[in-house]
Amino acid sequence: xxxxxxxxxxxxxxxxxxxxxxxxxxxIPPLVVRVRSPISVVADGIERLYADHPLAxxxxxxxxxxxxxxxxxxPWFRPLCVFAxxxxxPFTPLAQGEAFALFEWGLNWxxxxxxxxxxxxxxxxxxxxxxxxxxxxxxxxGKSTLCAALMxxxxxxxxxxxxxxxxxxxxxxxSPRPISLKNAxxxxxxxxxxxxxxxxxxxxxxxGTVAHLKVRPESLARAGERALPAWVVFPRYxxxxxxxxxxxAKATTVVELARNSFNQHVHGRAGFEALVRVVDACxxxxxxxxxxxxxxxxxxxxxxx
Amino acid sequence: xxxxxxxxxxNAMQSLLNLLGPAPQPQRLSLAEWDLVVRQxxxxxxxxxxxxLAQAHGAWDxxxxxxxxxxxxxxxxxxxxxxxxxxxxxxxxxxxxxTGLPVVLLKGGAYALAxxxxxxxxxxxxxxxxxxxxxxxDVETALMMAGWVHTNHDDxxxxxxxxxxxxxxxxxxxxRGTVLDVHHALVPATARARPSTQRLLQxxxxxxxxxxVRVLAPHDMxxxxxxxxxxxxxxxxxxxxxxxxxxxLREFAAVPGFWPxxxxxxxxxxxxxxxxxxLRYAQAIMNTPVPPGAVAALAPxxxxxxxLHRLRDALYLRTLRPDHASTADAWTPLAxxxxxVYGHHLRMPLHLLLPHLLRKALRGLLPKEKP
Numbered sequence: 001x002x003x004x005x006x007x008x009x010x011x012x013x014x015x016x017x018x019x020x021x022x023x024x025x026x027x028i029p030p031l032v033v034r035v036r037s038p039i040s041v042v043a044d045g046i047e048r049l050y051a052d053h054p055l056a057x058x059x060x061x062x063x064x065x066x067x068x069x070x071x072x073x074x075p076w077f078r079p080l081c082v083f084a085x086x087x088x089x090p091f092t093p094l095a096q097g098e099a100f101a102l103f104e105w106g107l108n109w110x111x112x113x114x115x116x117x118x119x120x121x122x123x124x125x126x127x128x129x130x131x132x133x134x135x136x137x138x139x140x141x142g143k144s145t146l147c148a149a150l151m152x153x154x155x156x157x158x159x160x161x162x163x164x165x166x167x168x169x170x171x172x173x174x175s176p177r178p179i180s181l182k183n184a185x186x187x188x189x190x191x192x193x194x195x196x197x198x199x200x201x202x203x204x205x206x207x208g209t210v211a212h213l214k215v216r217p218e219s220l221a222r223a224g225e226r227a228l229p230a231w232v233v234f235p236r237y238x239x240x241x242x243x244x245x246x247x248x249a250k251a252t253t254v255v256e257l258a259r260n261s262f263n264q265h266v267h268g269r270a271g272f273e274a275l276v277r278v279v280d281a282c283x284x285x286x287x288x289x290x291x292x293x294x295x296x297x298x299x300x301x302x303x304x305x
Numbered sequence: 306x307x308x309x310x311x312x313x314x315x316n317a318m319q320s321l322l323n324l325l326g327p328a329p330q331p332q333r334l335s336l337a338e339w340d341l342v343v344r345q346x347x348x349x350x351x352x353x354x355x356x357x358l359a360q361a362h363g364a365w366d367x368x369x370x371x372x373x374x375x376x377x378x379x380x381x382x383x384x385x386x387x388x389x390x391x392x393x394x395x396x397x398x399x400x401x402x403x404t405g406l407p408v409v410l411l412k413g414g415a416y417a418l419a420x421x422x423x424x425x426x427x428x429x430x431x432x433x434x435x436x437x438x439x440x441x442x443d444v445e446t447a448l449m450m451a452g453w454v455h456t457n458h459d460d461x462x463x464x465x466x467x468x469x470x471x472x473x474x475x476x477x478x479x480x481r482g483t484v485l486d487v488h489h490a491l492v493p494a495t496a497r498a499r500p501s502t503q504r505l506l507q508x509x510x511x512x513x514x515x516x517x518v519r520v521l522a523p524h525d526m527x528x529x530x531x532x533x534x535x536x537x538x539x540x541x542x543x544x545x546x547x548x549x550x551x552x553x554l555r556e557f558a559a560v561p562g563f564w565p566x567x568x569x570x571x572x573x574x575x576x577x578x579x580x581x582x583x584l585r586y587a588q589a590i591m592n593t594p595v596p597p598g599a600v601a602a603l604a605p606x607x608x609x610x611x612x613l614h615r616l617r618d619a620l621y622l623r624t625l626r627p628d629h630a631s632t633a634d635a636w637t638p639l640a641x642x643x644x645x646v647y648g649h650h651l652r653m654p655l656h657l658l659l660p661h662l663l664r665k666a667l668r669g670l671l672p673k674e675k676p
Contacts, residue, residue, distance in 0.1 A: 063336040063371040116378040
């Protein structure tokens with residue numbers, strides 16, 4: 001696979017030709033994905049955000065976990081795009097400007113509905129010094145902003161959306177993909193790191209304005225290294241509030257993780273026990289913040305239990 | 306003509322059919338072949354079955370690691386679904402106690418609870434049960450008392466189901482979210498044949514160790530599977546239907562008198578034509594062993610002209626496959642479209658069918674789930 005080179009070695013016409021033809025195979029750890037799309041926004045996003053990813057072997061030469069397509073619909077009036085996995089279209093079409101975001105959301109769906117070898121949690125997860133912090137939170141709680149800021153500060157990104165737990169061992173399998181930033185947080189992150197690479201901006205989506213932040217090369221390079229969780233932190237951004245941290249009871253943390261899990265039930269008792277083991281080995285907290293720097297300083301001071 | 310064994314003449318499904326057949330050889334597949342098989346099988350909802358069969362044949366370790374994790378994932382989901390199914394069936398049996406009726410399971414639920422080969426790696430997303438039509442109101446009341454409700458509040462759909470279909474609109478449990486289909490007949494009321502539900506229920510077999518739960522007798526189980534498949538209009542699970550029938554026929558062939566009983570029963574219930582199609586296409590696609598003369602004996606139930614055979618083969622052999630680009634040709638969309646209309650035509654007379662399809666088409670323009 002290493003002989004295949006990186007995606008950045010392709011010229012834009014080569015990239016376009018693959019995306020419009022047989023498909024572009026990309027190693028997106030822990031998966032290999034082949035994507036086809038005639039839509040230029042998708043090519044833009046992939047070119048910018050997946051530049052450092054290795055290319056997968058050509059079509060017909062190896063195994064891809066998922067063959068996905070973002071297809072164009074209704075070109076003559078308010079063009080739309082649809083996500084397809086082998087002809088199955090799980091979502092309603094979106095405006096074509098959202099095509100790259102749809103690709104990212106579609107990949108999330110591939111994992112949550114087809115990869116039951118892991119327990120998938122709706123949570124960001126990052127690592128420092130060999131231990132991981134899991135950040136489960138409902139949309140709007142500021143999880144992605146915090147996650148992006150932690151990555152820029154040097155924490156290793158394991159995932160912004162999907163914490164993949166190995167049911168037997170309780171280790172987190174990294175799946176570092178671009179971080180989905182929404183609305184004001186796009187500018188917040190841009191100000192913190194003017195050199196950061198952002199993908200296409202999708203306006204007026206259901207989640208407002210969305211843009212994806214490129215994963216730091218260090219996080220991608222170490223995507224093969226699993227990490228053991230040490231902390232579960234439920235963040236909540238509240239305008240104007242001072243930093244408040246409250247230790248959480250383990251029992252409610254397990255319940256909350258289960259609630260944030262896409263497929264814990266598939267694993268039955270083993271799934272429940274895996275969550276219990278994770279929480280047992282972790283300190284867990286509720287964190288309210290308004291000043292990102294205060295929150296980051298608190299994370300820096302975290303000691304493993 | 307009808308004795309001629311028709312075979313699929315292409316290679317696109319060779320690996321898939323080998324893995325679903327009686328002697329799977331996963332060690333023979335290259336990674337590129339796995340790449341295609343996993344996609345076809347995922348689309349046709351048989352990925353977990355491939356996993357279960359590989360395990361049952363001691364060939365699990367011969368599955369390459371990259372595809373193996375997808376097989377394991379699908380099997381984990383199927384295993385979980387079957388586990389939930391067992392719980393759900395017990396709950397339904399309890400809910401029906403006041404009516405004095407047993408739970409008579411159909412389709413995947415029956416295969417699983419009866420421990421049939423067809424249940425290996427079989428996905429079961431809902432439970433199907435059969436009840437006497439005259440007790441339908443009691444059953445509905447008893448189920449509602451136990452928490453199953455109708456989720457479809459569209460008056461048109463409710464009336465459509467209740468007037469024309471052989472089942473109630475799907476019921477969903479308030480707390481567990483599980484889906485239950487209550488059938489009162491094997492095929493829609495307007496279908497050509499009207500097999501007697503009473504006869505099926507009379508012949509249903511109790512399951513050892515599971516009081517209040519029954520499954521159809523072997524011949525009836527096959528006939529239901531066939532009738533269900535060939536009254537279908539949406540063949541999204543058509544290939545899986547053939548896989549089911551293949552597994553049932555291979556297993557029941559060992560039951561003494563199964564084949565003569567099956568043919569006789571098909572005549573009594575007026576289900577000869579679906580059985581004819583089921584045998585013909587199971588044989589053509591899955592190489593299912595069918596005794597010589599069985600298809601010929603059923604032939605009078607279907608049009609005999611050579612062009613009709615060719616037309617049916619052209620339509621069904623395209624449609625009873627995974628709905629995947631690799632197993633389609635230029636004619637596949639037309640074949641699926643024609644069988645879609647034909648399936649509806651089997652259920653409703655034309656003067657009702659046209660407005661119904663128009664209505665569905667218009668409603669199809671409205672949005673579905675957002676990502």
